[in-house]
Amino acid sequence: MNTAIEALRLPLGTDLSGFVALLQRLGVPHRVSEEGGEQVLWVPDSRLVREVGLLYARFPEGDPQGALPAPPRRSTSGVLRQLRRSPLTSLMLLATLLVAALTLLGDNLAAVGWLTFQEFHIQGDYLYFVPLAESLAAGQWWRLLTPMLIHFGWLHLAMNALWYWELGQRIEARQGAPMLLLLTLLFGLASNVAQYLFGGPALFGGLSGVLYGLLGHCWIFHRLAPGAAYRLPPGVVVMMLIWLLVCLSGLVTALGLGAIANAAHVAGLVAGCLTGALGGAWARRRG
Known part of the structure; x- marks a missing residue:
């Protein structure tokens, strides 16, 4: 990502693996870095900040039960x-x-x-x-x-x-x-x-x-x-x-x-x- 905007800032001990997997599944561009003893999740577009925040509020541990429908992956x-x-x-x-x-x-x-x-x-x-x-x-x-x-x-x-x-x-x-x-x-x-x-x-x-x-x-x-x-x-x-x-x-x-x-x-x-x-x-x- 050429430009990055902070979407989430969480304690270092927070397990983001499930949520990151969900973002990957939905095709949301992002990256995670460590700054000042905290995890920071970055996105390339300011309009994604609110949406990622809402998504995290709803699925902080990802989507382990497959409740969200998966994007179609067919021929x-x-x-x-x-x-x-x-x-x-x-x-x-x-x-x-x-x-x-x-x-x-x-x-x-x-x-x-x-x-x-x-x-x-x-x-x-x-x-x-x-x-x-x-x-x-x-x-x-x-x-x-x-x-x-x-x-x-x-x-x-x-x-x-x-x-x-x-x-x-x-x-x-x-x-x-x-x-x-x-x-x-x-x-x-x-x-x-x-x-x-x-x-x-x-x-x-x-x-x-x-x-x-x-x-x-x-x-x-x-x-x-x-x-x-x-x-x-x-x-x-x-x-x-x-x-x-x-x-x-x-x-x-x-x-x-x-x-x-x-x-x-x-x-x-x-x-x-x-x-x-x-x-x-x-x-x-x-x-």
């Missing part, structure tokens, strides 16, 4: 076959990648402003949000959904994309593309509205609320109608619920790792559990 023909088997999942991820490129991962505020829950104007260093009712009256109904496509930082994008690929293709295979589309839109709407109602005017985005919805859907559906498609790796649900509680406690924000859209996560999870209960009960009744 080109194998990847193409997988994309053809999961067209809706692939299109959703393509849309997310296009938005990431258009918005420069949140740096292009002019482009971001077209997709946020509320339209905003920039004056100096401040954002002034337009009342939602005015935007909806002007026909900008897409704002209720499009925040789920916005991501701030490429690690934020990578984590959410991996999870959507893992959960989306399961639902598409088990219940079909129309159901996955319906669930994605439903969870996106529920999480965005909840975050707006509880957090007020703010700049927020990401697929996390949708992902908690998909997770809750698979979890409850599988408990009512067990099947291979929705059988998640051991510890995934527990890990995600623990992380949700950690975020709700305010610890992540107190550590200076940025604000978390807690209301979006909770709303997505609740909505997903409800759809999972309905779908699982129906599947169980049909045998």
Whole structure:
């Protein structure tokens, strides 16, 4: 790395091997050095600092149980076959990648402003949000959904994309593309509205609320109608619920790792559990 920015500084006795292995698995460029009796983890981009900090808060010992889906490592023909088997999942991820490129991962505020829950104007260093009712009256109904496509930082994008690929293709295979589309839109709407109602005017985005919805859907559906498609790796649900509680406690924000859209996560999870209960009960009744 030609330039390096400090992302973590930890006591020398802290075992970073598991976390470093996780960074390598996700393809995050980094290096670790010893300075003044401490370990320092360096990254080449300032936008990675917050993301690596959040990742460490969530997985300080790495990912020993394989809770995180691994990036695909298949031949080109194998990847193409997988994309053809999961067209809706692939299109959703393509849309997310296009938005990431258009918005420069949140740096292009002019482009971001077209997709946020509320339209905003920039004056100096401040954002002034337009009342939602005015935007909806002007026909900008897409704002209720499009925040789920916005991501701030490429690690934020990578984590959410991996999870959507893992959960989306399961639902598409088990219940079909129309159901996955319906669930994605439903969870996106529920999480965005909840975050707006509880957090007020703010700049927020990401697929996390949708992902908690998909997770809750698979979890409850599988408990009512067990099947291979929705059988998640051991510890995934527990890990995600623990992380949700950690975020709700305010610890992540107190550590200076940025604000978390807690209301979006909770709303997505609740909505997903409800759809999972309905779908699982129906599947169980049909045998």
